[in-house]
Amino acid sequence: xxxxxxxxxxxxxxxxxxxxxxxxxxxxxxxxxxxxxxxxxxxxxxxxxxxxxxxxxxxxxxxxxxxx
Numbered sequence: 001x002x003x004x005x006x007x008x009x010x011x012x013x014x015x016x017x018x019x020x021x022x023x024x025x026x027x028x029x030x031x032x033x034x035x036x037x038x039x040x041x042x043x044x045x046x047x048x049x050x051x052x053x054x055x056x057x058x059x060x061x062x063x064x065x066x067x068x
Contacts, residue, residue: 001059008052015044 019041026034 001056004055005052008048009047012045015041015048019045022054 019038022034022038022041026032026038
């Protein structure tokens, strides 16, 4: 699970950093395309976070059922 956590952490960091960077570019230059990209990357952050949470929870459930 440690490798999985590292992969999810890197994906989270890249998408969150990209979303922040796109939002900053939108704030500086006022180009709406960058706001759309920031929103898209923000959804990616939610996706990565919820996927990680699901795998962690269901992984513990399966581990508990197997070792009961």
